[in-house]
Amino acid sequence: MSASLELQPDLHRSRRADKRELTLHPDRALPADTRQRAVAREIYEQSARLPLICMHGHVEAEVFADNKPFTDPAQLLVVPDHYVTRMMVSQGIAPEALGIPRVDGGAVETDSRDIWRTFCGNWKLFRGTPSRYWLEHELVEVFGVDLVPGVETADAIYDQIAARIAEPGFRPRQLLDRFSIELISTTDPATSDLRHHARLAGQGLGERVVPTFRPDAVFHVDRPGWRAETARLAEVSGVDTSTYAGFLDALRERRRAFVAAGGLATDHGHLSADTTPMSETAAAVLYARALAGPVSPEEVQAFAAHMLFVTAGMACEDGLVMQIHPGVLRDHHTGVLARHGQDKGFDIPVATEFTRSLRPMLERYGHDPRFRTILFTVDETVYSRELAPLAGAYPSLRLGAPWWFLDSPEGMRRFREAATETAGFYNTSGFVDDTRAFASIPARHDLSRRIDAGYLARLVLEHRISQHEAVETAIDLTYNLPKIAYSRRSA
Template sequence: MAPRPLVLDDDRILPTDPAVRAIAREIFAVVRDLPLISMHGHVEASVLAEDAPFPDPAQLLVVPDHYVTRMLVSQGVQLEDLGVPRRDGGPVETDGRAIWRRFCAGWHLFRGTPSRFWLEQELHDVFGVDVQPSEETADAIYDRIAACIAQPEFRPRALFDRFKLEILATTDAPSSSLDAHAAIAASGWDGRVVPTFRPDALVHLRQPRWKQDVEELGEVAGIGIDTYAGYLAALEQRREYFRRHGALATDHGHTTADTTPLDRADAERIYAAALSGAVEPAAADAFAAHMLFEMARMSRDDGLVMQIHPGVLRNHHPEVHDRFGPDKGFDIPLPVDFVRGLHPMLSAFGTDPAFRCVVFTIDETTYSRELAPLAGVYPSMRLGVPWWFLDSPHAMRRFREAVTETAGFYNTAGFVDDTRAFASIPARHDLARRVDSGYLAQLVANGQLGLEEAQETAVDLSVTIPRTAYAPRG
């Protein structure tokens, strides 16, 4: 069979009605080339600090992208065969070409998914590929990308500039030295890469490495963590360290949105039990909720924007987690009660001008019932746009339809790409801008907005709103 051409429709994702599509084109034209504000992602800062050539096409586009690997795994491919490293250092596929062939053989699996949209745009726009991946075209595409990434203009910093990234936020453990960020700052390169403080491993007491992680926290902070007071002081010290290195936000991935605070004595008792290895599950859950409240207090005090990503049962398959570690595609959504869960936090800080939080969900049922009403009245809260299972064309459209009439556009926080796949960042933002252009075009066609207002709103959604939402305080 002859190779299928890879051609991008310039009107992709825009509305199909000819009159509305024409309006959407005018709106999209003003935002398609604006800078990218990437305030939540998982690209390692070391990639940009070292600025080394990417190893091979598979390591760039397949291995780090759990959107890609989870689909192949769902069809029986083993993570080892996709080159995903094992925790125990056991054997995995190291031949990038072999990994790439497996990916291309499964190209049909991505039909209708946002991964297909992103990958097509990466292949076509970044690397000049003009045929669709398949078993027959795998080697030719691999060679094309390999030739590209061997050139200086495809190194990480050059791509950062080419992508018009205004800022890229990484996600970092509290004990991180942030040496890579310091190296970037000292290098003379003007790309802006900032850390994000993510303390999940330190607040979930039943994590296997919790005590080790807390001890590392104490070591890097230079503060004893044998008491709850010391633990809090160490967290506060590290937050300040991150802030001095450019951090603008924190990030919190909890199973629930519970922010119920504990009495000081109860928090001290549970923390001591955890240090001794004897904490009960219910107590550990209560401590995690308490620490979400404490993190809100700290955000009010130090100005870091608090990002909350609840509602995911992470590492659903224990064997995969044990063999490969976290974030390997086995995170599964759960329903979340935001109204009751966030009530303690918002009661304490929701109207405090010193506090800012952005709340995300992957449970669409909460948009119009809970999250839009909350963001539509509490001045400290902004609604995060779709992420993870919802950053797809139809889900993004449903988001705008569900929340705009209650919360408006300006109580949201701007698109986040939430990706480890560096080369996919422009495609993900492009998709969001196309969806928003289509939604705004319908408002124009309905007579609810003028074209100029719609274009202004599109610009705000793309750059102004995220800049404002994450702007340093003071």
């Protein structure tokens, strides 16, 4: 299946082929100013080799439990990575040409080598993006590639990666050690039976690969298959969900199962940060009506907001840390959703309000020592106006690392500049990656450590903190703060 466009304009091309060797500059992503770079380098060296804490992950538990060899370079680095595929789709390359499966089982490109050639032939599209940084790190550090991707080098790079991932040391569990991953979370629906985590526990990895409870599918009553999900919730919990009271009991039962499996957190991807509670009677009536048939969009939102408030109360009962990341309009193009399903690169940020939305939850639980919530956003306008002041006031609240579209060099710098003066460093979670692309995890952590080192170096040169304090802070942001932020609270 060809990925080329039928109409190609007559463009001037560079006459020089890119013959450079693919290397990683030791000062990549560090400040351009030489004095600041020198200080940043010393700070970075103190955090560079610390273990990775990966508490916002999306690698499937089954990947670790099965520990099968990765299929091929395209299926590892291209097809499942919506950061990579969305850039090529934005240039007119059909998702089918990139091997992205269709919901209806329709034809897509199945030749992984051809998909890889398409990716390498479009390497220039990634210039200036964090994907370029991650991919180069993966190619060089993980797979030992020294060729710049391109049309002429695609097959040689493919063969080198294919040979490397066939080695026994490159299976998922072995890469946990190679990548120095001390702790990694998966993200699992409320209806998960956690059987893969049970297998991992039997393999001695129960405290290293832990589940995260994500109940979005049962909190949003307008989701396709919501009734089926509530029925599945009843099945896995052993609790009747035909009533609202039973629904809550089933959620508590599943949360207990996640805690028993090593879970430390819950994860909530709502469109709005609203936490306005309903009365128990009103919630029960709305739940019953949703089981019987459609409800209005306003009622859908009201129930979702109510469930965030209810979840905060449950968090006080069992100690699970509550992650909230609102403000993304999921599946913006309904045609892509219908053809290829969710999480295919068409989730688009929207403006988000936190101050009034979170007030009901924080009024009730913001000073409760049993409660911890971590806030993520893709709306940079709220960093200094809302999130940093909230985190600087409420002991239960921490700011999550720059996430998704802001998981980038400039996004991280802007976060530090906007949030630090009000929230400080110690009201943040430290860096936790957000990826399905397993091989990119070390690259993401490395980039964050470099950007933080650069920011801290500026504070040193401006005589705002000492270099000793900068090093201590870099270590905390890298390793200690994520462990503290995600430690289960005392119920």
